[in-house]
Amino acid sequence: MLEARDIRVRYGPFEALRGVDLTARAGEVTAIVGPNGSGKSTLLGAITASLPHDGTVRLNGREVEGQKPWALAAQRAVLPQSSRLAFPFKVLEVVRLGLQSGTAGDRPEVPMQALARVGLAQYADRYFQDLSGGEAQRVMLARVLAQVWAPVEDGQPRWLLLDEPVASLDIAHQLQVMEIAREFARAGGGVVAVMHDLNLTALFADCVAVLSEGRLLAFGAPAEVMTDETLSLAYGCALRVSAPPPEGVPFILPHAALA
Amino acid sequence: MALIADSAAPPRDRLGRARALHGVLAGVLALCALASLQVGATDVTLTAMLGKLIGGEALSQMERVVLFDIRLPRLAMGVLVGAALAVSGAAMQGLFRNPLADPGIVGVGAGAGLGAILAIVLGALLPVWIINLVGNQLTPFAAFLGGWGSTILLYRVSTRHGRTSVATMLLAGIALGALAGALSGILVYIADDRQLRDLTFWGLGSLTGASWAKVFAAGPLIVLSIGAALVLGRGLNGLALGEATAAHIGIDVQRMKNVAILSVAGATGAAVAVSGGIGFVGIVVPHLLRLASGPDHRTLLLNSALLGASLLILADVIARVVIAPAELPIGIVTAVLGAPVFLWILLKRRGLVDL
Numbered sequence: 001m002l003e004a005r006d007i008r009v010r011y012g013p014f015e016a017l018r019g020v021d022l023t024a025r026a027g028e029v030t031a032i033v034g035p036n037g038s039g040k041s042t043l044l045g046a047i048t049a050s051l052p053h054d055g056t057v058r059l060n061g062r063e064v065e066g067q068k069p070w071a072l073a074a075q076r077a078v079l080p081q082s083s084r085l086a087f088p089f090k091v092l093e094v095v096r097l098g099l100q101s102g103t104a105g106d107r108p109e110v111p112m113q114a115l116a117r118v119g120l121a122q123y124a125d126r127y128f129q130d131l132s133g134g135e136a137q138r139v140m141l142a143r144v145l146a147q148v149w150a151p152v153e154d155g156q157p158r159w160l161l162l163d164e165p166v167a168s169l170d171i172a173h174q175l176q177v178m179e180i181a182r183e184f185a186r187a188g189g190g191v192v193a194v195m196h197d198l199n200l201t202a203l204f205a206d207c208v209a210v211l212s213e214g215r216l217l218a219f220g221a222p223a224e225v226m227t228d229e230t231l232s233l234a235y236g237c238a239l240r241v242s243a244p245p246p247e248g249v250p251f252i253l254p255h256a257a258l259a
Numbered sequence: 260m261a262l263i264a265d266s267a268a269p270p271r272d273r274l275g276r277a278r279a280l281h282g283v284l285a286g287v288l289a290l291c292a293l294a295s296l297q298v299g300a301t302d303v304t305l306t307a308m309l310g311k312l313i314g315g316e317a318l319s320q321m322e323r324v325v326l327f328d329i330r331l332p333r334l335a336m337g338v339l340v341g342a343a344l345a346v347s348g349a350a351m352q353g354l355f356r357n358p359l360a361d362p363g364i365v366g367v368g369a370g371a372g373l374g375a376i377l378a379i380v381l382g383a384l385l386p387v388w389i390i391n392l393v394g395n396q397l398t399p400f401a402a403f404l405g406g407w408g409s410t411i412l413l414y415r416v417s418t419r420h421g422r423t424s425v426a427t428m429l430l431a432g433i434a435l436g437a438l439a440g441a442l443s444g445i446l447v448y449i450a451d452d453r454q455l456r457d458l459t460f461w462g463l464g465s466l467t468g469a470s471w472a473k474v475f476a477a478g479p480l481i482v483l484s485i486g487a488a489l490v491l492g493r494g495l496n497g498l499a500l501g502e503a504t505a506a507h508i509g510i511d512v513q514r515m516k517n518v519a520i521l522s523v524a525g526a527t528g529a530a531v532a533v534s535g536g537i538g539f540v541g542i543v544v545p546h547l548l549r550l551a552s553g554p555d556h557r558t559l560l561l562n563s564a565l566l567g568a569s570l571l572i573l574a575d576v577i578a579r580v581v582i583a584p585a586e587l588p589i590g591i592v593t594a595v596l597g598a599p600v601f602l603w604i605l606l607k608r609r610g611l612v613d614l
Binding site: 048049050068069070071072073074077078080083084085086087088089090093094097098147 | 273358
């Protein structure tokens, strides 16, 4: 269980989060959605203890504040929105960085397995900086997977905290990455993902938190939360759920690929 | 569910190569050390002395002085200074996530320079008891204080609420460097001709005047600092991904910054104090090694120490023989050798350096 209570974050005089609660259960994919600037990434930053904040975050029943970095790294891995490397590391070396936190460090086969999982095993010997944006993002996902390779360790669930994991991916790889997240959750781990794509959220999330202007607007299963009313209010435009577009305009939904 | 089936074998491991390089570079260092003992301004050679010893002959007084009081302390100091500069360069590049960073970035160079100039120009104004206490070591002593002090000052300026901002440190370092440069300029203005000559030579760097006293004064601090820096490998690797991600993979980022900055200040402060301003080692050595065996800091730091030491004592040999019996400042040799090699590598492997 990941519990965030009354999270408040300020950037100078601006209140980015004004008291948000979030509960994510192991075994589920929890999505955080909302318009730009609603505080999605800020909430994830507070949960991962990389932003100064008020309020408490408990991971597997223990308060995150005050835990040592290596203790936290053994329980959860964090995928940032984008990553730039300072030095010319090769792809496999980047994935190995995920192992250095120790818990899977004695298993040298994990990085190659993690790369294969994101479909990039044949890229292992390439330079990270030569990859496309989408490939780089998947390599970073492999690094994060390698860090918490077993979804359950010592009877405790481990967590994937993903900040827009499919942002720069094509539709096939968006599905691939969301499948990986769902599989991690089905195996007993916990997943919290900041999402922009509402269709993928509807397909893969077990629970959705809708943020708007630094507050939690709605929280629940996709079918409960993703209504015309809630989404229109959150995003500030007239949205209609499951309404076919006008005749003659093509539309492509990821749902079809999974049917 | 892998959408793309692939079963590529793991590629050849650069880490293994980097570890093998430890042994190779240790061998290179041993060869350079022998060369440094063999060659010098006098005709005394190591091979001749070893021949004498094997033949049961005693060494002459001059041979003993040359070997034990001149060349050995000079070799020891070259090893210490070269290793200190190269390891500090590698650590700073990792910490600032910038392949162009060098120890100068944390203010050591500017502060040490100001300290040295103060000692050379105004040293005579000090109370007699201080002059008697430090003797002819006033310049290195002042350089160390200046280098160490400016680093600590920069560190304090850029640390708020227990978090050190690397960007603030970089910018504040530029400001501090300008200020130290201006103060040095004023001192240069009032200096006399002899002092100006001393200043110029100090700035070019040299191992002339190496003595066991200096080795024992600077050695422990340098060894301690290098030792502390050598354990930073894992943390600096993590930092290559950015500070937030480094923390997420389990690195205590603030503690690592503390160790990195203090050890660099200690190692380069002491090195610059005893040898003056020797450039290029801190940038060229880590770069060469990254090209040879990858950027993994777990091996890069130790390899930098070995190659830095080799390079510096080799440059010192050249500095001693090229215009014997006079000596070239070693900073000239490192720059003349280092700059073209460096440029050549950049042109040849441009793709690896662009990020």
